[in-house]
Amino acid sequence: MLYLFYEKIKGYLKESGKDLLLGLIVFLVALASFGLGRLSAVWPKSHAITIRQSEHTANLSLGARVGGKESGLASTTRQKDLHGMYVASKNGTAYHFPWCPGAQKMKEGNKIWFQTKEEAEAKGYKPAGNCAGL
Known part of the structure; x- marks a missing residue:
């Protein structure tokens, strides 16, 4: 009985072996595509790098x-x-680099320029909190 079953399977594989191989390939490609799709949903998102010049x-x-x-x-x-390298407002209490946001908002007529930090601090000005590097 087992021998007959083996012979039937062997004959079926000889007749339609190429069809079964094609079906197996389609199944494996579908399985791999599904796995890669799931992996891309779980994979950490990469963020675009923005380079800005002041x-x-x-x-x-x-x-x-x-x-x-x-x-x-x-x-x-x-x-x-x-x-100079540092700017402060006549009406303010902080000094900035010329490219900092606070310095860019100042009116030209209100700007006081300093060559060094020490010079600005001697006049009573403090480093601006929103200006990196001070």
């Missing part, structure tokens, strides 16, 4: 001459550099 450093890197004349951007940068 206005001050962008101005410094673009300080070039255009057609023999100094560009407006370069002359503005040179004027800022002549003032």
Whole structure:
């Protein structure tokens, strides 16, 4: 009885072996696709990296001459550099780097420029809390 069953299976495999192989390949591809789909849902999300250049450093890197004349951007940068490395407001109590958000909000007429931190602190100003590196 077992021998007859074995012979039937052997004959069926000879007749339709290619069809069974094709079915097995389709099943394995479907299983692998499902597994990869589930893995991608669980996989940690990657976040895009954003590289920003501050206005001050962008101005410094673009300080070039255009057609023999100094560009407006370069002359503005040179004027800022002549003032100093630290800026404070006449009405405020904190000093900033020129590219910090607090310094960019100040009106030009209210700005006081300092060459060093010590000079700003001697005048009674303190480092700004929202300006990294002070």
